[in-house]
Amino acid sequence: MTLPGNNPRWRGSGAFTMGKVSNISQRRRSAQTVGSADYAAKREELVRIAARLFKEQGYQSTKLADIAREAGLDRATVYYYVGSKEELFRETVEGxxxxxxxxxERLIADRSLSWRDRLHSIYVTLMVSYEENYPATFVYIQEQMHQVGGEETIWAQEIMKKTRAFDQTLIRFIREAIGSGELRADIPPRLVENALFGMLNWTHRWFTPGGPMTGLEVAEAFWSIFIDGMGSKETA
Structure with a gap:
């Protein structure tokens, strides 16, 4: 005798739903492999919508259904383009x-620049990047630091590894500039980093593109404030 739980006719919608999701997953993988321009465009649109909603509502509060509604799609169709909300979050911040x-890395390889020039360049680059990639950069600062740190997925571990590596690169710029006499040596490098890049990280609370100052202008103003206090007597 076949028990109800083992009879396909008694499994209800769950079995059909799982089958449907599996089929959509296969179609999604196939579409990503083929690389249709229309498919890629729609996927990029979903990433942009997700970034905006993550900014406005927070990552945890934003549902995949919210993203689908903003894109004019039903939730099942969204699964044709992305596998999960985490996937959208990943694409928002990782790029x-x-x-x-x-x-x-390019700045490290450029031996024509002093270490202070390298530090200045990456500082400006980060603020301009914030403006050009907004609101994805907002999401990275607002959500990624603590959200990803508490996850145990392979991607979460990888993104935190990259974040730590980038942090060490910034510290290297500062230490090398101090070691070469381009910055004053009486302040610990980590404190210098917290002061300098803390100014940039705080801009997410008040800076939006299209305001009275550009990202470049903000970065140069902050740099001027920093270097007037950090410049060594020999290079000031």
Missing amino acids: VLDVNMAAA
């Missing part, structure tokens, strides 16, 4: 971090 890390 920006990768670009900034690449910029820092």
